[in-house]
Amino acid sequence: MWRSGSDAGAIAIGVVVEVPTPGTAVKHPEALGADLWRTDEPDLDEPRTGIRLQEIRLTSQEGFLPRVVVKADLALSSASIITMPNGTVFPLDATQANAMERLWGLTTSQSLPALPGASEGQRKLMSHYRRERSNTLRLKKLAEVRARHGKCVCALCGIDDSSKYPRQLSERIFEVHHLLPLATAATPVRTTLDDLVVLCASCHRAVHATSAVEDNYAVLAGHLRGES
Structure with missing residues (x-):
């Protein structure tokens, strides 16, 4: 491709x-x-x-x-x-x-000589499945949040793109999260902007810390509101 x-x-x-x-x-x-x-x-x-x-x-x-x-x-x-x-x-x-x-990197590489420590950096094909996601929807969701708040704001912790990070980095730290995880879908699904929220990278990582994504989202939301 x-x-x-x-x-x-x-x-x-x-x-x-x-x-x-x-x-x-x-x-x-x-x-x-x-x-x-x-x-x-x-x-x-x-x-x-x-x-x-x-x-x-x-x-x-x-x-x-x-x-x-x-x-x-x-x-x-x-x-x-x-x-x-x-x-x-x-x-x-x-x-x-x-x-x-x-x-x-699909061709087989010659074995590296044995050296103290671990060998890293060799490119290897890892066969796995990855859910396709729409970059267009991602950009639209980020634009929607900026239009509503005048800036990008994490839906969980409330950090915004001007409170902590320099401008040249701030636009890179916000990610779009699917409230209904795509991993649970048996077939391709149609996603709307209402199915998405904007999270900072730290909250997004925490939500996906385990496979119980929806439960993690609820637990983290309660924790940040002081409910736990």
Whole structure:
């Protein structure tokens, strides 16, 4: 999966789980994100392909693969993903696909020599599932809270983005929390702004300290109100 724009690069890998199917016949139409298109949505009968994402790396800290690294690879420098960046689907031949997998870190590395202490920093593919979340909803929720209060405020502890942190950091510390955890959903669900709250990073971490997320939220809210 390739992200375009100024921060272009590979951000996810996955496998096809549903062959191209008319949009009106897909298994989970609610997952098509009809309300998230910036322009008119394509014809509903246009074929859609179901892809299960296996690993997502959205930031450099998570190990996302930037375009500049892909372009510098001899096997990929002439690939359409580099030469025709305005496209939407980029076929890779076998050599290019192998190069992309190598850059992502899917190839087996040689064993490191035994040294005192522990070996760290070696990139390894960790196969796991991660619930997809809408960044558009996140931004809308943050904007809603700022419009209501004139600043970002944690719904639990009440800290705001001007009381403790410098401006260049304050916009990064507030996160959006789902009141009904997505992890409990058996199928994709439709989320509205009323299903979300804005929390500071510390409260959000505390709420997710255990799998009992809803109970944790209630306990922390009571604790901060002096009820426990």
